[in-house]
Structures are given as structure tokens and as C-alpha cells.
Amino acid sequence: MRVERYEGAARLQYGEQADDHVGGAAERDADDLLGGEAADRLTHTLVDLVGHLAAQHLDSDLSLPAESRTRALLLQVQSHVRRHLRDPGLNPDSIAAAHHISTRYLHRLFQEQGVTVSAWIRQLRLERCRRALANPALAAVPVGAIAARWGFTRPAVFTRAFRAAYGLTPSEVRARALLSDGSALAVNKSAPLVNDAE
Numbered sequence: 001m002r003v004e005r006y007e008g009a010a011r012l013q014y015g016e017q018a019d020d021h022v023g024g025a026a027e028r029d030a031d032d033l034l035g036g037e038a039a040d041r042l043t044h045t046l047v048d049l050v051g052h053l054a055a056q057h058l059d060s061d062l063s064l065p066a067e068s069r070t071r072a073l074l075l076q077v078q079s080h081v082r083r084h085l086r087d088p089g090l091n092p093d094s095i096a097a098a099h100h101i102s103t104r105y106l107h108r109l110f111q112e113q114g115v116t117v118s119a120w121i122r123q124l125r126l127e128r129c130r131r132a133l134a135n136p137a138l139a140a141v142p143v144g145a146i147a148a149r150w151g152f153t154r155p156a157v158f159t160r161a162f163r164a165a166y167g168l169t170p171s172e173v174r175a176r177a178l179l180s181d182g183s184a185l186a187v188n189k190s191a192p193l194v195n196d197a198e
Contacts, residue, residue: 074110121151
């Protein structure tokens with residue numbers, strides 16, 4: 001890879017690896033220790049710190065090739081998306097504006113990753129919803145409230161996207177998680193449920 005010939009490439013590779021490793025480890029460990037929203041906040045904070053550290057180092061070295069600066073920008077954009085994932089107004093235009101780049105350039109950054117901006121946002125949101133639905137501590141929280149918490153404004157759109165991604169409805173994922181955890185009896189039966197068919 002061309003980037004490896006340049007001084008500072010090790011920092012770029014370290015930043016990418018650290019983001020992946022810290023993010024994955026933080027998600028697993030935080031879920032085990034804290035669960036729910038506290039785990040999500042801790043994970044996002046750790047990933048953001050690593051991303052900002054890598055970006056600061058890369059931004060401070062103007063002699064880096066354009067490819068490295070582009071990767072640093074992508075890391076900053078991804079960190080921004082993770083921080084604002086709950087915002088239903090998060091979209092390519094708002095992300096581009098926050099980073100002082102054109103929407104077209106933002107799409108090109110993600111195209112090189114093999115995914116669209118909107119698809120990546122949706123994938124992250126669906127995964128956060130799936131984890132929340134599988135968390136026995138959140139069994140009494142309505143499916144629609146979980147979807148709304150992660151930026152989905154229309155239950156029917158959420159349910160279709162969720163089923164397409166996981167092959168099950170949100171309620172089916174929750175039921176399976178509760179049965180496998182043995183917490184099925186702890187579910188608050190009086191809690192209002194969202195109709196997944198809507």
C-alpha cells in the first residue's frame with residue numbers, strides 16, 4: 001500500500017487499528033459491566049477519544065500525503081456520526097456541513113469504503129437497536145421507544161429495515177434474547193408494546 005512508504009503512516013494505521021480494537025473491546029466490556037445506555041455512552045466516548053487523538057496527530061503533520069489526510073477526515077466523520085447517532089436529523093447534508101465539505105465529497109469518502117453514508121448510519125442504528133432489544137434490563141422499554149432513541153422516526157420503516165437486516169422482527173429478537181437469558185418471566189407484561197406490523 002502506498003501510504004506505508006510515508007513517514008507518519010504508522011500513526012494512521014495505529015489510529016485505524018486502535019479505533020477498531022478499542023471500539024470492539026469497549027462495546028463488549030461496557031455491555032458486560034454496565035449494560036444499556038451507560039455502556040453505549042462509555043463506548044462512544046472511548047472511540048471518540050481514540051479517533052480525535054489519531055485525527056489530531058494526522059492533522060498536525062501537513063506533510064502527510066492526501067490519502068492519509070483523507071483517511072483522517074473519514075475517521076473524524078465516523079466519530080461524528082457515532083456521537084450523533086441518536087439524532088433523527090443526522091443525514092449526509094448535516095454531516096457534510098459539520099465538517100465543512102460538500103455532500104458530494106462525503107459520499108465519495110464512503111464510496112471508497114464500499115458503503116453509502118445513509119446505509120452506514122442505518123447499519124449502526126439497527127445494531128444499537130438490536131443490542132438494546134437483546135438486553136434483559138430493557139425488556140420493559142417498548143420497541144418503538146428503542147427505535148426512536150436511535151433515530152428511527154417511523155416504526156414501520158424501522159421494522160422493515162430491522163427484518164431485512166436480521167431476518168426477524170424486533171419483537172422476535174427480544175423474545176429470543178429473553179428466553180435464552182432465562183429472564184422471560186421478568187418482563188413487565190403490562191408495558192405497552194409497539195405493533196411490529198405497523
